[in-house]
Amino acid sequence: MARRIGYQTAKHLARLGMHVIIAANSESDGQEAVRKIKEETLTGKVEFLYCDLASMKSIRQFVQQFRAKNCPLHVLVNNAGVMLVPERKTEDGFEEHFGLNYLGHFLLTNLLLDTLKQSGTHSHNARIITVSSATHYVGKLHLNDLQSRCSYSPHGAYAQSKLALVLFTYRLQHLLTAIGSHVTANVVDPGVVNTELYKHVFWVVKVVKWMTAWLFFKTPEEGASTTIYAAVSPEMEGAGGCYLYNEKRTKSADVAYDEELQRRLWTESCKMVGISDEGFPRRSHFQLGK
Numbered sequence: 429m430a431r432r433i434g435y436q437t438a439k440h441l442a443r444l445g446m447h448v449i450i451a452a453n454s455e456s457d458g459q460e461a462v463r464k465i466k467e468e469t470l471t472g473k474v475e476f477l478y479c480d481l482a483s484m485k486s487i488r489q490f491v492q493q494f495r496a497k498n499c500p501l502h503v504l505v506n507n508a509g510v511m512l513v514p515e516r517k518t519e520d521g522f523e524e525h526f527g528l529n530y531l532g533h534f535l536l537t538n539l540l541l542d543t544l545k546q547s548g549t550h551s552h553n554a555r556i557i558t559v560s561s562a563t564h565y566v567g568k569l570h571l572n573d574l575q576s577r578c579s580y581s582p583h584g585a586y587a588q589s590k591l592a593l594v595l596f597t598y599r600l601q602h603l604l605t606a607i608g609s610h611v612t613a614n615v616v617d618p619g620v621v622n623t624e625l626y627k628h629v630f631w632v633v634k635v636v637k638w639m640t641a642w643l644f645f646k647t648p649e650e651g652a653s654t655t656i657y658a659a660v661s662p663e664m665e666g667a668g669g670c671y672l673y674n675e676k677r678t679k680s681a682d683v684a685y686d687e688e689l690q691r692r693l694w695t696e697s698c699k700m701v702g703i704s705d706e707g708f709p710r711r712s713h714f715q716l717g718k
């Protein structure tokens with residue numbers, strides 16, 4: 429668990445005094461993370477709520493539970509991900525990389541937007557940070573085959589999901605700016621980090637990783653640094669639509685700046701998760717607990 433970027437992110441934000449809610453799909457891992465963070469940071473403001481990002485129903489239930497707490501939401505970190513999983517589907521029938529890495533976060537963010545908008549202020553914008561990957565540079569978005577039904581490759585599906593997250597962030601920022609909200613959206617690349625993410629890679633790669641990780645891989649703590657920078661740095665106050673790597677703004681893949689593609693992906697995603705695309709989502713468009 430300590431070998432996860434998400435855990436290190438949560439721990440750091442808790443240490444800074446934030447009230448952190450960890451959302452994950454394992455009750456035991458989540459509770460263990462809460463216990464360890466409380467022990468290591470001596471803060472009581474950490475809790476766990478179940479959320480399976482591979483299930484639209486679970487995401488809606490999570491948001492319902494979160495809203496019932498009546499807490500503000502100043503930072504949303506879209507960190508979860510799977511990589512190179514064999515061809516399989518989420519419970520809603522989506523290809524797993526696309527369904528979990530991308531659509532799960534797409535729906536979660538949209539359902540939490542009202543709370544984020546209410547929580548952000550002129551001087552302290554609420555922040556949405558989405559974790560993508562350098563893999564997005566080689567990603568191709570197949571608008572006519574987002575579920576990789578025509579041909580499946582684990583690498584292609586992972587890269588597509590990470591490219592979709594970059595396109596989503598840019599479109600989201602565009603929409604947030606258009607309505608004058610005090611919410612920003614940025615996307616980060618954590619770098620190559622020694623975590624559990626590599627559990628589905630070919631065994632030879634695992635051996636090479638095991639031998640060279642100390643030299644070529646960041647630690648999970650280092651991997652969390654750009655997310656934390658995006659979440660709390662004063663330099664990022666009011667800044668949105670950025671792609672960040674090593675705590676610096678940098679260029680993402682050219683295709684990610686294609687506004688028509690951003691718009692089409694957004695429209696398609698709304699259809700897939702069952703929310704309205706008429707302008708920017710308003711409260712009435714969300715139906716929880718479906």
Ligand SMILES: NC(=O)c1ccc[n+]([C@@H]2O[C@H](COP(=O)([O-])OP(=O)(O)OC[C@H]3O[C@@H](n4cnc5c(N)ncnc54)[C@H](O)[C@@H]3O)[C@@H](O)[C@H]2O)c1
Pocket residue numbers: 431432433434435451452453479480481482507508509510511528559560561562617618619620621622623624625626
């Ligand atoms: N490790 C790297 O080298 C690297 C490189 C680029 C990007 N990333 C990205 O960083 C993020 C974190 O990955 P990591 O390296 O810590 O990997 P990890 O496998 O250690 O952690 C994956 C995280 O996703 C969560 N998760 C998985 N399935 C879920 C589900 N169905 N519902 C809710 N949560 C779920 C897990 O709880 C865990 O926190 C991922 O988005 C990954 O794509 C990692």
